[in-house]
Amino acid sequence: DKGEFRHYMMKEIYEQPKVIAACLEGRISESKVLTSCFGADSGFLKEVENVHIVACGTSYHAGLVAKYWIEDLAGLPCSVEVASEYRYRKVAVPKNTLFLTLSQSGETADTLAALRKAKEQGYLTTLAICNVPSSTLVRESALTLLTNAGAEIGVASTKAFTTQLTALLITSVAIAVENGLSAEKEQALVNAMRSLPAYVNAALLQDEHIQKVSDRFANKHNALFLGRGAMYPIALEGALKLKEISYIHAEAYPAGELKHGPLALVDEDMPIITMVPHNGMLDKLKSNMQEVAARGGELYVFADRSTNLHSEDNIIFTEVPKVEGILEPIVHTIPLQLLSYHVAVVKGTDVDQPRNLAKSVTVE
Numbered sequence: 001d002k003g004e005f006r007h008y009m010m011k012e013i014y015e016q017p018k019v020i021a022a023c024l025e026g027r028i029s030e031s032k033v034l035t036s037c038f039g040a041d042s043g044f045l046k047e048v049e050n051v052h053i054v055a056c057g058t059s060y061h062a063g064l065v066a067k068y069w070i071e072d073l074a075g076l077p078c079s080v081e082v083a084s085e086y087r088y089r090k091v092a093v094p095k096n097t098l099f100l101t102l103s104q105s106g107e108t109a110d111t112l113a114a115l116r117k118a119k120e121q122g123y124l125t126t127l128a129i130c131n132v133p134s135s136t137l138v139r140e141s142a143l144t145l146l147t148n149a150g151a152e153i154g155v156a157s158t159k160a161f162t163t164q165l166t167a168l169l170i171t172s173v174a175i176a177v178e179n180g181l182s183a184e185k186e187q188a189l190v191n192a193m194r195s196l197p198a199y200v201n202a203a204l205l206q207d208e209h210i211q212k213v214s215d216r217f218a219n220k221h222n223a224l225f226l227g228r229g230a231m232y233p234i235a236l237e238g239a240l241k242l243k244e245i246s247y248i249h250a251e252a253y254p255a256g257e258l259k260h261g262p263l264a265l266v267d268e269d270m271p272i273i274t275m276v277p278h279n280g281m282l283d284k285l286k287s288n289m290q291e292v293a294a295r296g297g298e299l300y301v302f303a304d305r306s307t308n309l310h311s312e313d314n315i316i317f318t319e320v321p322k323v324e325g326i327l328e329p330i331v332h333t334i335p336l337q338l339l340s341y342h343v344a345v346v347k348g349t350d351v352d353q354p355r356n357l358a359k360s361v362t363v364e
């Protein structure tokens with residue numbers, strides 16, 4: 001039932017404050033991440049020295065964000081790979097490596113094949129972050145952390161992604177606690193997590209503004225998404241969403257790569273979408289934006305007010321709520337979901353059932 005919404009995708013975008021709260025429920029206390037959420041076998045948290053994350057599509061993008069969190073908070077090496085690559089190559093597995101899969105459906109053929117291969121490779125253990133409790137992935141993994149997003153009908157994944165990120169943040173903090181994260185820092189992170197549903201709600205308030213902005217994309221054939229740090233995977237996810245449902249060719253680059261090639265594409269017909277994080281990279285990103293503006297590119301900037309960016313010639317500004325840095329990838333996802341949704345509606349495509357795509361990719 002779509003309720004008051006025209007499409008499942010929009011209903012699912014608007015469910016995010018509620019399902020993120022459901023994902024946090026019982027997993028954090030007033031001051032701590034509750035390791036009991038990993039079940040009776042949470043002992044792996046003490047032993048893990050390395051993390052391998054394997055997934056496909058949007059779930060892979062969630063994994064890419066987690067790499068930043070695990071290396072930053074826990075100081076442990078983390079590698080992320082698409083399942084269709086992982087499953088067919090020889091993999092080096094260092095001692096005490098956690099094998100972590102991400103999947104909304106838990107039925108993605110490549111992800112299942114990767115898990116089955118991993119089980120022969122001497123990993124510390126296997127953990128699945130998944131949305132479907134009765135899925136094959138959950139059944140075949142040693143440990144599970146459910147995302148609790150409820151059924152996702154739209155082929156373009158939205159609430160499954162932000163709950164995967166929430167579950168990954170819980171996991172990253174739990175691993176970090178065993179690797180020297182102070183009680184004070186843990187408390188601050190838990191406080192931040194508790195605010196997430198409200199932040200996502202605040203991000204949804206830009207819906208009407210984003211709808212207006214999306215009209216400008218109706219006649220575009222290409223778009224370039226730029227992000228730095230953990231915002232780079234969010235750029236990848238924004239580009240994937242736009243491709244999937246509006247059929248506009250979109251690419252994402254780490255902003256620092258601009259001069260190494262993609263800048264050649266920039267002209268008046270190329271919209272550039274930038275997610276501006278509120279951290280030390282702001283100045284660098286501003287200089288990338290100048291490079292684009294100097295070539296007549298149309299800049300769409302998503303940032304919080306404290307960045308002092310605003311709409312002016314060549315810049316179309318969308319405000320994102322100001323949040324703790326660790327949460328920025330989650331909160332910045334919301335306006336990009338809304339953008340792709342509204343562009344698709346303007347273009348008249350089938351939002352919930354994009355051509356050529358299936359909700360669950362159960363064959364190779």
Ligand code: M6R
Nearest residue numbers: 057058059103104105108156157
């Ligand atoms: O069910 P999974 O999370 O394993 O699915 C992986 C991808 O097929 C999926 O995320 C796909 O990329 C979505 N259509 C993205 O919106």
